[in-house]
Each structure stands twice: as C-alpha cells, then as structure tokens.
Amino acid sequence: MGDIMIIIWFSIIILAALIEINTMDLASIWFSAGALIAFILALVGFNAFGQVVVFLVVSLVLLVSIRPIVKNYLKTNVISTNTDRLVGKVAVCTKDINVGERGEVKIDGKYWLAISSGEEDIIIDEKVEVLAIEGVKLIVDRIS
Numbered sequence: 001m002g003d004i005m006i007i008i009w010f011s012i013i014i015l016a017a018l019i020e021i022n023t024m025d026l027a028s029i030w031f032s033a034g035a036l037i038a039f040i041l042a043l044v045g046f047n048a049f050g051q052v053v054v055f056l057v058v059s060l061v062l063l064v065s066i067r068p069i070v071k072n073y074l075k076t077n078v079i080s081t082n083t084d085r086l087v088g089k090v091a092v093c094t095k096d097i098n099v100g101e102r103g104e105v106k107i108d109g110k111y112w113l114a115i116s117s118g119e120e121d122i123i124i125d126e127k128v129e130v131l132a133i134e135g136v137k138l139i140v141d142r143i144s
Helices: 002-023 029-043 048-065 067-073 082-086
Strands: 090-095 103-107 110-116 127-134 137-142
Touching (some): 029 048, 048 067, 082 127, 090 137, 103 127, 103 137
Parallel strands (some): 110 137
Antiparallel strands (some): 090 103, 090 127, 127 137
C-alpha cells in the first residue's frame, strides 16, 4: 500500500502543478504543497488515512489563508488607467443616445461613445451621469 500512495502523491504533485501552470489562478498549487507533505509522510511509512487527512488539511489551510495574500500581492494583470475617475461624473450628450444604440458624450473635454442604462432616449445637450465603463463605452443615465 505504501508504494501505491507514493505514486499517487507524486502524481498529484505533478498534476496540480501542471494545472497551476496552465491556469495561473493560484488555486491548485496549494494541492501540490499538500501532496508534497503527504508524499514525505508516505516515504517514512505513515498510514494512508493519515496521509489523506494531512493532504486535505494542509491544502485547504494554504488555499484559504495564503492564496488571498499572494493573489493580492501578485496583482500584475491590473492595468491602472485614469478612466475610473470618470465614474460618477457628469457629462453632456453630444449625439443622441437612443435606447439600445450608441451615442456620444463629452466629459473633461473628450468625446466618448456612450449607451444609456435606462429605458429612455437621451437627447443632445442633456446632462448624464457616468455609471460605468465597458471597454471604450461609457454607461450613462440621464440626470433628473
């Protein structure tokens, strides 16, 4: 039984590492770490049930406690732009924004494509509030 567990833990280490390499989600790497501890326990002859318990506990503790810290520290995919500052600001409609269609607004001296979040058309010169940004479009709503 010991040799089989050694092979199982080694396989889990490799499989979880390969999954992590392909996803880069920082989820399966913790199972590799748990399997490594269980692998060492299997090498020294620890019983199979204990190995499984240690694998689960170590993996879940690392996943729950360390993953959020590392994920926050490694935020490399976030590209900081100044467009977020537009949310909540007031813009002026420069081309009619019909429901379900694109129009245009001017904010801070720049023209943006815009779509309405509401069920009413927005006409030229009406003031709108920027609710969100989707790609290169502003999601706006008429200011009542």
